[in-house]
């Protein structure tokens with residue numbers, strides 16, 4: 275299967291709201307976050323996102339990005355993982371009559387997307403698709419991509435750019451060690 279499922283598209287887009295290389299962040303402020311959530315159809319009510327809720331999104335994104343880094347062999351930062359766990363513990367989900375997961379009805383509108391992102395992530399883990407979603411092994415890039423290779427072996431978002439960058443660097447360091 276080459277086309278990513280909807281849950282992967284969502285998690286990928288959320289993880290890529292931060293661009294490490296460009297040092298930009300699409301959801302850096304509560305207002306920007308609200309705009310992003312609306313553009314994705316995850317939030318329809320206009321309203322302000324409280325600062326502590328904004329922090330929850332940041333914690334979830336950081337935690338997800340750590341997991342995606344683990345898919346290319348990076349060691350996840352335990353603190354970032356724990357922060358995402360604490361955040362998730364505050365966003366309960368329920369099982370619907372059809373057997374799917376849904377945000378608990380008591381969650382305020384601005385918190386529901388957090389539970390929806392968690393549900394999307396759990397779907398990916400359940401189907402095994404999560405391992406195709408990866409954070410580029412080139413740390414100055416950090417772009418999250420969907421690995422379409424047959425054996426899930428890709429480590430860089432782009433072999434041309436990031437793969438070669440990484441190879442050039444290890445070549446340079448080998449040269450330095452040799453002299």
Ligand SMILES: [Zn+2]
Pocket residue numbers: 410411412415416417430431432436
């Ligand atoms: Zn890259």
